[in-house]
Amino acid sequence: METAKKNYYGSLCTQMYEILHEQAPSDELDFYLSYAEKDMSILEPLCGSGRFLVEFLKRGFRIKGVDNSQEMLEKLLEKAPDAVVTASDIETFESAEQFDYIFISSGSVSLFTDMSCCKRILSNMKALLKEGGKFVFAVDSAALRCPESDAYQTQVTVTPRENCRLILRSKSHYDEVTHTQFNPALYELYENDKLVQQEEMDFQTHLYELGEMEEILTEIGFSNIRVYSSFSKEIAKTDDSEIFLYECSY
Known part of the structure; x- marks a missing residue:
């Protein structure tokens, strides 16, 4: 990964x-x-x-x-x-x-x-x-603050090509002091239901x-x-x- x-x-x-x-x-x-x-x-x-x-x-x-x-x-x-x-x-x-x-x-x-x-x-x-x-x-x-989530949850699934799925899973935490929205993300690419690639993203935004x-x-x-x-x-x-x-x- x-x-x-x-x-x-x-x-x-x-x-x-x-x-x-x-x-x-x-x-x-x-x-x-x-x-x-x-x-x-x-x-x-x-x-x-x-x-x-x-x-x-x-x-x-x-x-x-x-x-x-x-x-x-x-x-x-x-x-x-x-x-x-x-x-x-x-x-x-x-x-x-x-x-x-x-x-x-x-x-x-x-x-x-x-x-x-x-x-x-x-x-x-x-x-x-x-x-x-x-x-x-x-x-x-x-106004874009996300609900708190401690476990990765599937957010989006797309199909880049035939017999292929790309899934985005993420968690969510909001820091009241810094106004930072944390959404650590995990991208998973499957081909014929076999996981072939993973990619993490440390996604953060200031609201x-x-x-x-x-x-x-x-x-x-x-x-x-x-x-x-x-x-x-x-x-x-x-x-x-x-x-x-x-x-x-x-």
Whole structure:
């Protein structure tokens, strides 16, 4: 079995992700497209296998991607061989170019549960952004807290090919002090009912309350911060929303 890596999308995880999330949700895609203009330089950190980036390319936008999962980037390049992507942690990613628009989709900022690390990443996004540019991203909220579970439970089963099953099992624990949702995951690949591959994933997310991220962004030096509770850009007023969407500049 492969050693668990915190929030790393390995080969089995990538296979399942591609099956379950082949297309970008139209409302979320439209939300991120609404900030884009054809003359902009655009960056998508945590671009994964490219379900958003590829759609931007299809529409003629000049966009680059960054992700630390080589497996995910390989899938992206299968879809868009000419895409400009970099395998890197976004905390240490550097670019000679600054960008007009940076977006991080799908609540992925919540993957950075060490808040010191999260602040360094957000500071790096500010350094990569042109003055007056837009940084837009989503986080998961406390409304997504999972029920406690001490034993692995089957969450999803998919069929990558004939006579083949890929199963995701996970447990769940929420830390009240750190606002961290722990979901250790086990991916199991069966061929003709024989287990042929296993992969562990140490999956963790920080679940935000309204006001928490705003303080961090202000501390880093972002301004003009808007917080939405939906992809239709309704202003967030309570913690009821499952996501918070941030639009900011400096």
